Amino acid sequence: xNTFFETKNEELNLIRMSDIEAKEVEWLWYPFIPYxxxxxxxxxxxxxxxxxxxxxxxxxxxxxxxxxxxxITEPMNVIYQTAEDGLADTVKPRLEQARADCSRVLVIxxxxxxxxxxxxxxEEALDKTSARLLIMDPIQAYLGGSMDMNRANEAxxxxxxxxxxxxxxxxxxxxxxxxxKAGGCKAAYRGMGSIDFFAVARSVLLVGRVIGKDNYRxxxxxxxxxxxxxxxxxxxxxxxxxxxxxxxxxxxxxxxxGYAPKESKLDQAKGLLRVLxxxxxxxxxxxxxxxxxxxxxxxxxxxxxxxxxxLKSQKVNNTWYVKLK
Numbered sequence: 055x056n057t058f059f060e061t062k063n064e065e066l067n068l069i070r071m072s073d074i075e076a077k078e079v080e081w082l083w084y085p086f087i088p089y090x091x092x093x094x095x096x097x098x099x100x101x102x103x104x105x106x107x108x109x110x111x112x113x114x115x116x117x118x119x120x121x122x123x124x125x126i127t128e129p130m131n132v133i134y135q136t137a138e139d140g141l142a143d144t145v146k147p148r149l150e151q152a153r154a155d156c157s158r159v160l161v162i163x164x165x166x167x168x169x170x171x172x173x174x175x176x177e178e179a180l181d182k183t184s185a186r187l188l189i190m191d192p193i194q195a196y197l198g199g200s201m202d203m204n205r206a207n208e209a210x211x212x213x214x215x216x217x218x219x220x221x222x223x224x225x226x227x228x229x230x231x232x233x234x235k236a237g238g239c240k241a242a243y244r245g246m247g248s249i250d251f252f253a254v255a256r257s258v259l260l261v262g263r264v265i266g267k268d269n270y271r272x273x274x275x276x277x278x279x280x281x282x283x284x285x286x287x288x289x290x291x292x293x294x295x296x297x298x299x300x301x302x303x304x305x306x307x308x309x310x311x312g313y314a315p316k317e318s319k320l321d322q323a324k325g326l327l328r329v330l331x332x333x334x335x336x337x338x339x340x341x342x343x344x345x346x347x348x349x350x351x352x353x354x355x356x357x358x359x360x361x362x363x364x365l366k367s368q369k370v371n372n373t374w375y376v377k378l379k
Contacts, residue, residue: 082114082187082226083124085281086273088256089186090224092217094193096231097261102271103230104139105148106261106289107189109296110228112154114187120298123284131158131185135169137195151295160185170198171216180223188220191230213254229255253344256280262309264288270299274306323351323359331378339367339374 080089087093087110097103113119117129139145141161149156162169162179169175171190180188190196197212220227252258258277264270274286288302326345330337337345346356360367366377 079280080224081123081125083110083119085123085278085284086257086259086275087226087228088280089226090221091256091280092213092220092227092229092254093257093259094229094231094252094255095259095261096233098233101262102289102291103261104136104191105291105296106271106273107191107228107230108134108145108148108154109152109289109298111159111187111189112149112152115155115158116153121300129155129158130187131160131183132187132189133160133162133179133183133185134189134191135162135164135196136189136191137164138191169196171196171212172198176216177219177223180219180225186225188225188227189230190228193229193231217254252277252348260306260309264302264304265308272302272304272309274304274309276306319351319355320359320362322349323356324363326351326356327359327363327365327376327378335379336368336375336377339376342376 079091081087082089095103095107110120111132111134113124114126114130114132117126119126134145136145146156149159160179160183162175176188179185216227216229219225255277256279257275260274260276261271262274264272269291270288271291272286272288275284278284285301286304288299288304290297290299323346326349330342330345342356343353346353360376368375368377
């Protein structure tokens, strides 16, 4: 039973946890892509992330999976939104090459109005089609014209709204993201934009090249809030298209150029600040703390790094920012 309290300005609704019915997480692909949650797949341009996602969409449309952990028992509808490739000359041929049932792959028409994550058409399309998978490629294209992906509060509103849509409809949502240009740093903060994208996603996958094997691409999970991390996987891009390989021994750091974090935590904190400074003039203190937490860097260590680098703080509209330049 919910408990209500009258307050001065609004009604307070308290939910008793004893009234909540516990349920297990369902998976489209265990432990990589959960239903009812956001998954981010990121990588450098041309490294195969879109190819892999297109082949996932094709498999879902056929009712098949890459392996026994892909829980697909019947053909399902997919909504695939892309802002980078033409539907007729690129997406359709690639779906056909992947043997997709194209009658089950649907696209929200953006001819007269561009789509954003907050657009009501997203919910309407999911309700109308009962699609179990929604793909947006890339994240940046679906933020809306006025949204700044580097502002934590705006990114948080956008991603939380999309996460609610996923949960209400038990639909898997995949966001495809590009990496920033900072080489030699960890995958967790090479994703473009605010850390809130990374924070709200329950699973984050990195797709990249396998050094020494030109046609090989690997997928490594770099975040999982719902299950143990999955074993890295690989696929090959052949003349005939996409060929699934399966388990493959490789790390995210190998894919990013062999970065080995042998530095002290203080040096790692300074490195993170330098990476952020390449794209930003300032970062909110809360966002910086969250980023540091992902890398196992304490607030005290980050404060010491900031002081040693001579970076000042400034309060703007009740929010503290660290000036990076």
